[in-house]
């Protein structure tokens with residue numbers, strides 16, 4: 001078969017489809033979004049009725065996937081690294097319940113924070129939950145791990161973490177495919193109590209998970225994804241995890257790496273292979289993308305082992321690796337390079353010309369002036385760019401949903417009025433429960449739900465909030481008189497300022513909804529059709 | 538044979554179409570390819586880049602190392618300069634001359650031109666004007682690709698074939714306009730070498 005050119009993310013999607021997937025569950029998040037989007041438009045996936053609709057958030061996605069696995073089918077959950085924080089409760093417990101149909105949790109980490117608020121390493125979570133990890137070094141392996149990951153999950157009856165990073169997710173290469181595996185038939189778990197985590201049952205299952213650890217390790221030792229390659233020069237041994245292997249090899253394009261190399265693609269670490277490289281080599285260099293997890297576990301608390309990596313300064317402690325950083329760690333002289341001319345100016349991302357968020361912020365800035373600065377709690381989405389010049393309109397962005405709850409906490413502390421700014425998709429992701437908290441204490445906060453009918457920042461995916469925001473707010477208990485929809489345009493500026501001032505002066509929860517379609521979606525026929533049906537256009 | 542290419546521009550200017558065209562030509566020639574690109578946040582009017590690597594041998598890294606790119610292809614002049622640390626000593630900078638100004642502190646155009654001219658191997662092409670001339674103002678990216686085509690180690694006919702593949706869906710007229718744009722860029726480059 002001819003190779004097909006795929007992004008790492010797409011390779012995972014194709015691998016999962018070919019590996020007998022019955023459903024993918026996900027909430028968008030860079031750099032993981034393209035996995036689900038690929039399955040949504042793939043012909044085979046559509047023909048075979050593979051579930052691929054977006055979930056409200058990562059937790060609901062994780063739980064739905066556990067449900068699909070319970071019913072015997074192969075499921076995948078996809079998210080960005082911070083999404084795993086949201087899904088963590090379900091994720092950690094799924095290691096205790098175990099699976100019926102194969103379950104792969106694919107998490108895309110973002111070292112160097114290309115489009116994220118932190119660079120946490122998802123391997124910590126899998127270690128914490130005590131389940132196996134697969135970490136591809138290239139697009140072909142990404143395909144194969146998705147394809148074979150289901151089998152691994154079903155073999156040990158636990159979920160498997162498939163960990164990738166931005167660079168692999170968003171880089172294309174040629175992929176060779178395997179034969180399509182048919183989907184599992186429905187089946188119930190062999191043990192009817194497997195998924196009932198009452199303490200008495202959970203304790204038993206936890207012991208089972210603990211005793212399985214050695215089997216995971218034995219599997220790692222034999223895994224095709226872990227490979228020991230000998231080298232003549234034993235002064236150094238190199239442990240290269242996932243993508244880091246490529247940066248090592250890039251430094252030896254025309255020659256062989258002179259040192260023994262242990263490539264890691266499956267965890268828990270293959271103990272015997274680690275022992276082998278430790279016994280053979282004087283020093284060990286660990287190359288891993290993300291946090292120094294492997295390095296730390298090999299070094300030990302007393303740092304008796306001669307392990308080099310991110311912890312001793314051989315490699316930078318944070319940020320993404322690249323061929324030069326790794327080359328320097330190997331002692332290669334780095335060539336002098338041309339400088340960036342001084343005149344080159346930064347070009348930060350910005351809200352689009354014609355974006356409704358902009359008009360909302362201009363009105364908010366004017367309305368809030370009389371109350372004083374420092375009281376706008378925002379959230380995550382395109383509107384976070386309101387933190388930058390020339391708007392300087394917001395004072396926080398912590399995690400999805402935190403705008404409403406932080407405003408509430410600040411109001412509790414006496415910062416009144418406090419204002420929250422949240423997007424439509426973020427509101428249904430995790431703003432509703434916070435709104436309920438505010439309503440139940442009648443907190444004096446004004447919540448601006450800037451509704452553009454889409455999940456804009458991540459590439460204009462469907463928004464679960466579409467046509468539902470007012471009803472949700474009413475249902476949660478916001479006084480209908482304080483739910484106000486506005487059209488954020490220049491023409492309506494004065495009206496918006498007046499309404500915002502009034503609502504900020506109100507001693508209770510108000511919801512103001514500036515509503516205008518994201519200009520990036522104007523050519524989206526599907527959305528236009530839906531907006532017409534909902535009388536929103 | 539190995540070619541390391543940096544593509545530079547502003548979100549929405551079409552560098553991914555350039556990458557797709559070169560990538561398709563490479564694949565049709567059974568070459569190895571790795572192409573890393575920027576998605577997400579940086580697309581909102583921010584700077585975008587793509588690392589494109591083509592070789593007859595397997596390629597290790599998705600990223601190009603410092604000082605080792607054979608060519609920077611820029612659809613915007615200041616963006617081309619941003620990636621100079623990647624350019625090898627004998628590498629080429631092929632850049633559009635039309636600035637994309639969406640920031641208040643955009644530098645003086647003459648200063649940018651002077652910087653570009655101080656680079657040993659460079660081609661500055663007014664791709665926007667040339668594209669307009671053939672009534673293909675949306676194909677200025679392909680004009681730039683044409684100007685870069687002598688340095689890619691890919692036959693011009695293969696790039697033409699790739700253009701056909703990439704734009705096929707959009708109809709014969711669009712295919713022809715882009716073929717014309719590609720040729721125009723190529724002819725200009727040949728007068729500059």
Ligand SMILES: Cc1ncc(C[n+]2csc(CCOP(=O)(O)OP(=O)(O)O)c2C)c(N)n1
Nearest residue numbers: 029083380381382423424425426455456457
């Ligand atoms: C837990 C978590 N999941 C996903 C993301 C990725 N993400 C960032 S912004 C965003 C979309 C926000 O959409 P919306 O609130 O409608 O605002 P818009 O971008 O449309 O203005 C998403 C999904 C994230 N940062 N954190």
